[in-house]
Structures are given as C-alpha cells and as structure tokens.
Amino acid sequence: MIEARNLHKRFGETLALAGLDLEVAEGQVFGMLGPNGAGKTTAVRVLATLLQPDQGSARIDGVDVLAEPARIRARIGVTGQYAAVDEGLTARENLEIVGRFNHLSGRQTQLRANELLERFALTDAADRVVKGFSGGMRRRIDIAMSLVARPRVLFLDEPTTGLDPRSRLAMWDLITELKQDGMTTLLTTQYLDEADRLSDDIMVIDLGRSIAQGTAAELKEQVGGARAVITTSAPVDDVVRAVGDLAKPAATPYQDGETVSIAVHRTTTTPDLVRRLDTDGIPVTEVTVTTPTLDDVFLTLTGHHAEVEDDGTTAGNTLEGVH
Amino acid sequence: MTTLAGESATAATPDDERYEPKTGPLWALRDSWTEAVRHLRIIPRNVELIMFATLQPIMFVLLFNYVFGGAIAGVENYTQFLLPGVFAQTVLFGSAFTGIGLATDMEKGYVDRLRTLPISQSAVLTGRTLSDFIRNLITFTVMIVVGFLIGFRFEGGIADGLLACLLLLAFSYAFSWIQALIGLSVKSVEAANSAGFIWMFPLTFVSSAFVPTESMPSWLQPIADANPFTKVTNAARALYGGLPAGDDVWISMLWAIGITVVFSFLAVRKFTGSVAR
Numbered sequence: 001m002i003e004a005r006n007l008h009k010r011f012g013e014t015l016a017l018a019g020l021d022l023e024v025a026e027g028q029v030f031g032m033l034g035p036n037g038a039g040k041t042t043a044v045r046v047l048a049t050l051l052q053p054d055q056g057s058a059r060i061d062g063v064d065v066l067a068e069p070a071r072i073r074a075r076i077g078v079t080g081q082y083a084a085v086d087e088g089l090t091a092r093e094n095l096e097i098v099g100r101f102n103h104l105s106g107r108q109t110q111l112r113a114n115e116l117l118e119r120f121a122l123t124d125a126a127d128r129v130v131k132g133f134s135g136g137m138r139r140r141i142d143i144a145m146s147l148v149a150r151p152r153v154l155f156l157d158e159p160t161t162g163l164d165p166r167s168r169l170a171m172w173d174l175i176t177e178l179k180q181d182g183m184t185t186l187l188t189t190q191y192l193d194e195a196d197r198l199s200d201d202i203m204v205i206d207l208g209r210s211i212a213q214g215t216a217a218e219l220k221e222q223v224g225g226a227r228a229v230i231t232t233s234a235p236v237d238d239v240v241r242a243v244g245d246l247a248k249p250a251a252t253p254y255q256d257g258e259t260v261s262i263a264v265h266r267t268t269t270t271p272d273l274v275r276r277l278d279t280d281g282i283p284v285t286e287v288t289v290t291t292p293t294l295d296d297v298f299l300t301l302t303g304h305h306a307e308v309e310d311d312g313t314t315a316g317n318t319l320e321g322v323h
Numbered sequence: 324m325t326t327l328a329g330e331s332a333t334a335a336t337p338d339d340e341r342y343e344p345k346t347g348p349l350w351a352l353r354d355s356w357t358e359a360v361r362h363l364r365i366i367p368r369n370v371e372l373i374m375f376a377t378l379q380p381i382m383f384v385l386l387f388n389y390v391f392g393g394a395i396a397g398v399e400n401y402t403q404f405l406l407p408g409v410f411a412q413t414v415l416f417g418s419a420f421t422g423i424g425l426a427t428d429m430e431k432g433y434v435d436r437l438r439t440l441p442i443s444q445s446a447v448l449t450g451r452t453l454s455d456f457i458r459n460l461i462t463f464t465v466m467i468v469v470g471f472l473i474g475f476r477f478e479g480g481i482a483d484g485l486l487a488c489l490l491l492l493a494f495s496y497a498f499s500w501i502q503a504l505i506g507l508s509v510k511s512v513e514a515a516n517s518a519g520f521i522w523m524f525p526l527t528f529v530s531s532a533f534v535p536t537e538s539m540p541s542w543l544q545p546i547a548d549a550n551p552f553t554k555v556t557n558a559a560r561a562l563y564g565g566l567p568a569g570d571d572v573w574i575s576m577l578w579a580i581g582i583t584v585v586f587s588f589l590a591v592r593k594f595t596g597s598v599a600r
Contacts, residue, residue: 048439061342074344074441084432088365100357101440103345129368145436152342 001026001184007056009042016042018208029179031199032188039208040188044157048078061152077146078155083138087131091122091141095148102149116144136167154185192294211301219297228264228273231286236260242280246272344441351443358450380413380466406475407559408532410466414491417459418498419519421452422506426515445591452499459495479565487562493579494555500586507593532556551578
C-alpha cells in the first residue's frame with residue numbers, strides 16, 4: 001500500500017532522510033519509532049506530498065507520490081503533530097469544511113460529519129467552538145477530519161505526544177479500532193510501548209534511515225531474546241545442566257554473585273525452568289524469564305537510549321528536531 | 324453504525340472514482356469559496372472582532388476630521404478632502420489581515436492540512452484574499468455611512484462615487500496579494516504583523532491622503548506625487564468630489580491590476596513551490 005525507496009532529504013547541514021526504504025502492506029499499522037530528529041516527520045511529510053525529497057521515490061496505493069500528488073491527496077488522511085483544527089469553528093463545521101474540500105455533496109458531508117462526531121464521542125460538543133476544547137478532544141477532531149473522505153491510508157504523526165495518560169489510552173483504542181476496520185496506518189512515535197502495542201511492523205529509525213525492522217518480538221529477539229535469571233547458591237555448571245535444552249545451544253551463562261543468567265528459547269516459561277531445577281534438586285530463591293524491552297533494542301542498535309527525557313531532549317542524541 | 328474508516332477502506336479499489344481528485348477551474352472556484360467561508364463564518368460570532376473592525380474606521384474618520392481638520396490650511400472643505408484619504412488608508416491597512424491570517428494558519432499547521440486535501444492549491448490563497456476582500460467591504464461600508472453622517476457626499480454623482488469605492492477596494496485587494504507573499508515568506512505570526520504594516524506607513528503618509536503634496540519639502544514632493552497611493556487617493560477624491568480626475572483613475576486601476584497579477588503569481592508560486600519551512 002505504501003512503498004518508498006531510497007528517500008533522501010537534506011535541510012542545510014542536517015541530513016533528515018538518508019536513504020530511507022519502507023513498505024507497508026494494506027491493512028497494516030506500521031510503526032515508525034525513533035527519537036526527535038530521527039527523520040520520522042520528514043518521512044511522513046514526503047509521503048503526504050508536503051515535502052519534495054532530494055532523491056528517491058514513493059508510491060501509495062499504486063500512485064506515484066512525486067508525479068501525481070493530487071491523486072495521492074485524494075487517497076490519504078494526515079494528522080500532524082499539532083492539531084490542525086480551525087479554532088474559530090465548531091467541531092461539526094470543521095468536519096463539514098473538510099467534507100466540502102473533499103468535494104462530497106452537502107448531504108454526504110452532513111451524514112459523514114454526524115457519523116464521525118458520534119464515533120468520536122463528540123456529539124455533545126459538536127456545536128461548540130473548538131477554542132475551548134481540551135488537547136485530547138482537539139486531537140480527536142483532528143483525526144476525525146482526516147477520516148472524512150474515508151482515506152485509503154492514514155498518517156498519524158506522533159498522535160499521542162502532549163496528551164495526558166487518559167487521552168493517550170483513548171487514542172490507542174481509536175487506532176486499534178481503525179486497524180480492525182482495515183485502515184492502513186503509518187504511525188510515528190517516540191514511545192516504545194506505543195509502537196509495541198499498536199504496530200504490526202515496527203521500523204526503528206535513527207539519523208534518517210532504518211536501523212532495524214520487524215515485529216516487536218522479532219526486534220527483541222535481535223538483541224538476544226529471552227533470558228532466564230536464576231538466583232541460586234548452586235554452582236553455575238549444575239544450573240546449566242539442569243536447564244538443559246531450554247537454553248540456547250551456544251548460550252554462555254553469566255554469573256553475577258548468586259544470580260545466573262542464561263539465554264533461553266523464546267517459548268520458555270518460568271514454570272518450565274522451576275520444574276527442571278526442582279528435578280535436579282537445585283536450591284533456588286528466584287527464577288524469572290526476562291524479555292528485552294524495545295529500549296534495549298534501541299540501545300543495542302544505536303548506542304543510545306530512545307526514551308525522551310522530561311525536558312524533551314533525547315539522551316545521547318543532539319540533533320535538533322526536524323519538523 | 325458504520326465503521327470508522329467506512330466499508331470502503333477495504334472494499335475500494337485503486338480505480339475507485341472517489342479517489343480521483345476533481346480538478347478544473349470550476350472546482351478551484353468552489354474550493355476558494357469554501358476556504359473563504361471558513362474565514363467569514365467566524366465574523367458574526369466574534370463580537371470583539373466586529374467591534375474593533377467597525378470602531379477603528381469610525382475613530383479614524385472622526386479623529387482625522389475633527390482633530391486635524393481645522394489645523395490644515397489651504398483646503399476648503401476638509402471633510403470632503405480628507406475622507407477619501409482615510410478610506411484609502413483604512414482599506415489598505417485591512418489588506419494586512421491576509422498576511423497575518425496566512426502566517427497564523429501556517430503556524431497552527433492548518434495550511435499543512437489544506438495542502439494534503441485534494442483541492443486546487445491556489446484556492447488556499449484566493450479563498451483567503453476573497454474573504455479579506457469581503458471583510459474590507461464591510462469595514463468600508465461602515466466608514467461611508469459615518470462619512471455621510473458628518474457631511475461627506477458623493478458630489479460627483481452615484482456612479483462616480485461607486486466607481487471610487489470600487490477603485491479603493493480593488494487597490495486593497497491588490498495589496499492583499501503583497502501581504503499574502505509576505506505572510507508566506509516570514510517565519511512567524513509576529514513577523515507577519517510587523518512586516519505587513521511597517522512599509523504601509525510611509526506609503527500612505529508620503530502621499531496626498533491627508534495633506535496636499537505641495538505642502539511637503541521639495542525633495543519629498545516628487546516621491547509623494549509618484550506614489551501609487553497618491554494616484555488612487557486623487558482618483559477617489561476627484562470622483563467623490565465631482566472634479567476632473569484626469570489620468571488618475573485609469574493609472575490607479577492599472578496599478579491595482581498590475582500588482583494583483585504580479586503578486587498573485589509570486590504568491591501562488593511561493594506557495595506551491597518549495598514547501599520546506
């Protein structure tokens with residue numbers, strides 16, 4: 001549904017996109033994960049016909065983005081980082097204006113506006129001016145506006161940035177619902193849990209190019225997958241023997257004090273381990289199976305953390321945000 | 324209840340005509356009107372806006388007339404002399420809203436939304452200048468009414484009076500396009516505000532709008548005489564006053580058309596060209 005090849009974009013000194021490739025299948029939620037300045041917004045802007053790349057090509061729904069931007073615009077819905085709603089208009093008027101811009105008939109526009117107001121729980125606020133709305137409500141109208149023309153592809157650029165936790169959860173539900181309806185969505189986020197929770201496929205992006213791609217599980221596997229962490233007074237060799245084929249063939253166990261850590265197969269559970277250790281009579285005080293977080297993935301791949309600090313800067317990354 | 328994305332999200336094929344943009348001059352006109360309606364709709368519900376939009380021109384008319392009126396010698400009927408200048412300046416200043424409005428929409432990300440809609444791209448600008456024209460028309464009407472209350476008349480007859488009004492509005496519309504280009508070129512609303520107004524002060528004051536140019540220092544006088552704003556003020560003054568207008572009417576009309584053509588071209592090119600900001 002979305003294909004991009006070798007996208008390059010430079011802003012002065014900053015190389016915002018450095019040969020980005022991506023492919024999103026129909027009906028998929030594709031998560032683009034990266035810190036501020038990684039090039040996520042630039043990529044979305046190129047695909048949404050807002051920005052001309054220096055190099056590369058892209059197609060959406062079989063249409064060439066660079067050659068036929070007008071046909072692309074008839075197929076996409078875009079919600080940027082800042083709610084692009086007209087504050088002077090009511091929620092309903094905002095939807096109706098977009099309907100008219102999409103050349104729907106007056107009646108179609110009206111029906112669609114009502115439908116979306118209801119689905120987005122905005123019916124009560126429908127005829128109030130947007131100026132007084134909360135951040136979460138604005139974001140909902142913003143997304144509703146992007147859906148008026150029933151787009152083939154939806155772009156959501158950091159849809160939860162700046163939202164309170166409750167609105168954030170509501171947004172997650174909304175994206176999940178859209179996916180159930182078959183919407184192809186390209187989602188950018190700097191939150192690992194968000195990408196993990198919503199996306200079928202995740203691309204980790206840093207300095208304008210993809211550094212890893214796969215499902216959340218596959219990405220975690222890349223960094224070494226699951227590990228058994230066993231706290232015991234028994235010698236390491238005995239523990240390794242007891243764990244047996246639950247451990248990966250070439251796994252090297254680490255010992256740190258009374259804690260032994262061994263790489264195990266992804267399907268291994270804590271009860272499996274306990275049973276084996278118990279059979280061999282190994283005294284244990286604690287057994288856990290840990291899977292790496294996406295932050296571990298990010299750290300392994302880039303050498304710096306992905307999580308954003310409270311002040312909005314990214315640890316270990318000094319690039320300015322490119323928006 | 325239908326689903327969020329609609330049944331079409333999966334049922335539609337790439338060839339579905341719904342996903343083919345409707346283009347052509349008629350759709351472009353409709354898009355412009357939709358964009359104009361977006362701006363005009365807020366006018367009736369914004370009481371403050373109406374108040375200031377009408378109070379300011381009223382204040383201008385009254386202040387200039389009663390404060391400076393008596394002090395400026397050499398003009399017989401100062402009300403009849405002054406008001407065309409006040410009208411001209413006020414409608415010209417009204418054009419600054421175009422740049423400020425565009426800069427605001429850009430800052431808030433609304434322009435990005437418009438750009439991703441299947442509309443004629445130039446409609447974003449034509450719609451904006453159209454709504455500002457209508458807003459200016461409202462302001463202008465208020466001023467004319469106040470003018471009539473304090474003794475201003477269409478002494479040259481209704482037709483010439485209306486022609487003068489049209490000329491001033493055309494001039495203001497032309498300047499909307501200069502302001503549009505400014506609004507698209509600056510990086511913030513504040514910059515659009517100052518960059519939009521600052522040059523209009525010398526333009527309107529170094530002219531025949533408030534005082535006869537003969538009263539200016541000799542080095543300034545030729546500048547004032549050549550100023551297109553002098554031309555349009557003189558043309559309006561002659562038409563309102565029933566005096567011979569000479570070449571001023573068609574010269575100022577040419578200015579209005581020329582500015583509109585050149586700056587609408589530049590502004591649309593700026594808008595549809597480089598999108599990076």
